């Protein structure tokens with residue numbers, strides 16, 4: 059029997075998406091195959107589509123944050139707490155694999171997200187190596203890839219409403235070391251910024267302010283508990299935005315500022331929004347969008363600022379972020395961040411909508427659920 063499954067392929071930078079058929083994968087020893095339920099569409103996929111990331115082995119199947127059901131395993135598999143993962147279980151997985159635990163970065167610097175052997179599903183995996191991206195009816199879980207069962211009470215769309223912004227925002231807030239009672243400014247209202255606003259509150263921030271655009275994302279920020287939100291399309295002058303923050307922080311600036319905007323100009327602006335001896339985390343500059351000038355005396359030295367970068371996330375961030383989501387889902391309702399769910403055939407539309415920011419969160423539904431209702435399918 060030559061069963062095949064459908065997948066969407068980015069064949070090269072700027073080239074139209076193609077739907078291709080692949081042989082149905084069989085799990086390798088210690089691995090598994092998932093029936094895909096939902097896959098994220100995020101800013102990274104737009105960058106991949108345009109070829110803005112280096113070292114991408116086109117053609118690729120995009121989709122790095124995914125949710126599916128275990129279809130088949132090869133040998134018994136367990137989650138990190140030793141609980142068995144059997145066919146039928148609703149799971150996600152840590153999209154990073156190949157981190158060696160053996161190199162200078164892993165062993166000496168203890169900076170696993172900078173391990174040169176690290177690979178990421180849907181980003182640095184080639185379609186020539188199989189179904190290793192989520193815009194596909196099935197996905198292969200390679201041996202060693204960590205599966206995480208979704209906790210009871212969370213379904214696929216709850217989790218996908220967080221997407222990769224969930225562990226990324228979590229990691230940024232952890233880096234920021236938010237203290238009880240802090241005033242936190244988040245620059246950027248995309249999924250990373252919105253999740254940073256959530257986790258800042260859960261870390262004890264008393265007040266959270268979000269600067270971004272468009273309006274729908276700022277409305278989401280307010281719903282998620284931001285005290286105030288500023289539309290950068292309406293307030294185009296950086297000096298006015300800095301004044302907006304200072305007006306709300308007794309003229310001093312915020313204790314913590316988290317940059318999640320993707321715009322290099324946000325960095326000197328954000329440092330002006332930071333109080334003396336505050337902490338600044340840069341998580342939004344995922345691609346190289348260019349240089350910017352700083353005043354080292356004013357922005358760093360005299361300010362006594364702590365400035366931190368934040369690259370990717372580790373298993374611990376994903377694991378703890380999901381546990382937090384499970385506990386706090388009634389309050390933050392992550393699934394409400396999903397503006398639209400696209401059938402796999404409309405992947406191009408999903409990318410276009412993401413690029414135009416006309417959606418807060420977009421999700422691909424790889425299966426056509428003919429004959430099954432959405433609930434049975436995990437949606």
Ligand SMILES: [Zn+2]
Pocket residue numbers: 157158159160161162163164165173174175
């Ligand atoms: Zn390593």
Ligand SMILES: [Zn+2]
Pocket residue numbers: 098099100101102103122123221222223
């Ligand atoms: Zn992503």
